[in-house]
Amino acid sequence: MNAIEVSGLRKVFGEVIAVDGLDFAVPQGKVVGLLGGNGAGKTTTLSMLLGLLLPTSGSLKVLGEDMLKHRYRVLGRMNFSSPYVDLPHRLTVKQNLQIYARLYGVKAIDARVDELAKELDIVGFLPRPYGQLSAGQKTRVTIAKALVNQPDVLLLDEPTASLDPDTADWVRSLLKAYQGRTGASILLASHNMTEVERLCDDVLVMRAGKIVERGAPQELIERFGRTTMEEVFLDIARNRRQAAQ
Amino acid sequence: MSATDSNRGGVDAMATWRRIYAMILRHLYILRGSWPRLLDLAYWPTVQMIMWGFMSQFLSGQMSYIAQAFGVLLSAVLLWDVLFRGQLAVSISFFEEMWSRNLGHLFVTPLRPGEFAASLLSISLLRTLLGIVPASLLAVLFFGFSVYTLGLSLAAFFFSLLMFGWAIGLGVTGLVLRHGLGAENIAWGLVFALLPISAVYYPVSVLPTWLQYVAYAMPPAYSFEGMRSILLHGVVRYDLMAAGFALNIVWLALGVAMFFHYFRMARRRGSLLQQGE
Numbered sequence: 001m002n003a004i005e006v007s008g009l010r011k012v013f014g015e016v017i018a019v020d021g022l023d024f025a026v027p028q029g030k031v032v033g034l035l036g037g038n039g040a041g042k043t044t045t046l047s048m049l050l051g052l053l054l055p056t057s058g059s060l061k062v063l064g065e066d067m068l069k070h071r072y073r074v075l076g077r078m079n080f081s082s083p084y085v086d087l088p089h090r091l092t093v094k095q096n097l098q099i100y101a102r103l104y105g106v107k108a109i110d111a112r113v114d115e116l117a118k119e120l121d122i123v124g125f126l127p128r129p130y131g132q133l134s135a136g137q138k139t140r141v142t143i144a145k146a147l148v149n150q151p152d153v154l155l156l157d158e159p160t161a162s163l164d165p166d167t168a169d170w171v172r173s174l175l176k177a178y179q180g181r182t183g184a185s186i187l188l189a190s191h192n193m194t195e196v197e198r199l200c201d202d203v204l205v206m207r208a209g210k211i212v213e214r215g216a217p218q219e220l221i222e223r224f225g226r227t228t229m230e231e232v233f234l235d236i237a238r239n240r241r242q243a244a245q
Numbered sequence: 246m247s248a249t250d251s252n253r254g255g256v257d258a259m260a261t262w263r264r265i266y267a268m269i270l271r272h273l274y275i276l277r278g279s280w281p282r283l284l285d286l287a288y289w290p291t292v293q294m295i296m297w298g299f300m301s302q303f304l305s306g307q308m309s310y311i312a313q314a315f316g317v318l319l320s321a322v323l324l325w326d327v328l329f330r331g332q333l334a335v336s337i338s339f340f341e342e343m344w345s346r347n348l349g350h351l352f353v354t355p356l357r358p359g360e361f362a363a364s365l366l367s368i369s370l371l372r373t374l375l376g377i378v379p380a381s382l383l384a385v386l387f388f389g390f391s392v393y394t395l396g397l398s399l400a401a402f403f404f405s406l407l408m409f410g411w412a413i414g415l416g417v418t419g420l421v422l423r424h425g426l427g428a429e430n431i432a433w434g435l436v437f438a439l440l441p442i443s444a445v446y447y448p449v450s451v452l453p454t455w456l457q458y459v460a461y462a463m464p465p466a467y468s469f470e471g472m473r474s475i476l477l478h479g480v481v482r483y484d485l486m487a488a489g490f491a492l493n494i495v496w497l498a499l500g501v502a503m504f505f506h507y508f509r510m511a512r513r514r515g516s517l518l519q520q521g522e
Contacts, residue, residue, distance in 0.1 A: 013514070013515070043518070044515070047515060047518050050353040051352070051353065051512070052349060052352060052353060052512065052515070052517045052518050053512060053513075053515045053517075053518070054509075054512045054513045072355055072357065075353060075354060075355045076354075076355045078353070079353070080349075080350070080353045082349065084346075084349070084518065085346055085347070085348075085349035085350050085518065086345050086346040086347055086350075087345065087347055087350065088271065088275075088341065088342075088345045088347055089344075089345050090275050090278070090279070090345075091271065091274050091275065092274075095271075095274045098270075099267050099268075099270060099271045099274075100350070100354065102263055102264070102266070102267035102270070103264055103267045103268075103351075103354040103355065103356050104354055104355065105260055105263065105355065131345075142350075145350065
């Protein structure tokens with residue numbers, strides 16, 4: 001069964017076509033990467049999946065529910081993290097996590113917050129106002145927020161942006177462990193090719209609102225006759241399709 | 246898998262209340278953690294009350310109108326603040342989410358727009374009480390005037406004016422959702438445009454005939470006329486109260502409709518994710 005099913009998805013802003021007829025699925029328990037340069041339509045796609053943005057046409061299903069008609073049936077089983085969306089700055093980290101736990105209907109709130117704080121190594125930040133944290137610390141807190149309800153579907157927009165390589169690697173391990181432990185499905189928008197190679201079972205490469213390539217990272221690397229995903233990405237971005245072959 | 250409760254779609258009263266409470270708690274945490282914010286809530290109502298109290302003392306020796314009912318101006322000033330604070334509290338609570346770029350996180354939770362609006366109104370009630378009650382008690386201390394002599398009518402005037410403040414607050418919130426924080430100043434200034442035609446300090450009959458129709462199309466005129474009727478003539482005008490509440494239902498429905506309309510427009514334009522300072 002697919003956790004996410006997208007069919008004929010299109011979003012037009014005035015004369016700009018941001019997303020142009022996407023068709024893809026994220027199978028349950030898989031991690032799928034959404035790659036593409038700036039303005040390729042990745043964040044627009046994630047926003048439509050979350051219900052923050054209404055599509056111009058097309059259909060979206062998450063966990064079998066039509067997101068345009070019944071999104072409240074599944075929002076409690078989803079979560080999201082993005083460096084472009086913040087949390088209330090004046091609230092402490094603990095207060096923020098408690099409030100989101102309530103919004104998601106988490107039962108044992110304090111226990112869950114403590115558990116997450118240990119897992120994300122943010123115990124020391126709990127009493128501090130979120131606005132006083134560094135960019136990297138904030139990212140860890142928003143990932144904690146994204147895991148607060150133990151989601152079945154996790155949408156991540158550049159989850160390790162602004163993290164140093166060591167912390168980024170640690171966060172990737174944590175996400176991988178979470179996915180392995182819970183069987184959650186993850187759709188990950190990223191520019192970081194190491195991240196994609198490490199985490200993703202499949203990759204969708206977007207350009208100008210369309211999916212131009214898809215496949216497992218190793219499969220794409222072989223198809224393009226390259227050695228890394230970064231080289232594949234550059235080939236696609238510069239329109240050098242299957243250059244080496 | 247998900248550690249959330251079993252209800253995952255339909256309307257569940259407990260889950261609805263829990264989400265509204267979460268949003269109220271979010272604002273209570275801010276108020277609780279900042280005494281300057283608490284002080285700020287009561288500051289202007291108190292300053293206004295003191296100024297108009299002295300003005301009333303001065304005028305009571307000069308004008309029979311004020312001498313007849315010393316508290317007319319003081320009551321007017323306190324009740325006007327109910328409307329102003331009620332509206333402002335709705336808008337400010339919403340701006341807090343925009344300032345912190347939090348809307349994108351909020352609206353991917355199961356929180357419905359209606360629950361979000363209900364939390365804004367609840368926190369508005371609390372903030373208004375925190376602003377007005379200290380000022381009204383200080384009026385007793387400084388000028389020996391208690392607005393509570395209005396009795397149960399005071400509660401009617403309070404809620405009537407608060408409801409109208411909510412209607413404007415929700416409408417303004419919708420406009421800011423549509424136009425972004427560039428429209429923020431509307432929240433601070435719009436209500437003052439209504440001051441001259443709300444019969445706060447003088448009766449509606451003072452206004453030109455055509456403007457009287459405008460005044461009576463809005464609930465505040467009924468509350469302030471009703472207040473003067475009690476303080477000057479000792480007569481409780483239930484007809485004015487009823488008309489005020491009936492109009493409030495219409496205005497509040499308009500405010501709610503505007504909020505939902507602009508919320509949907511924000512989802513179409515993608516502005517929920519882009520809002521912020």
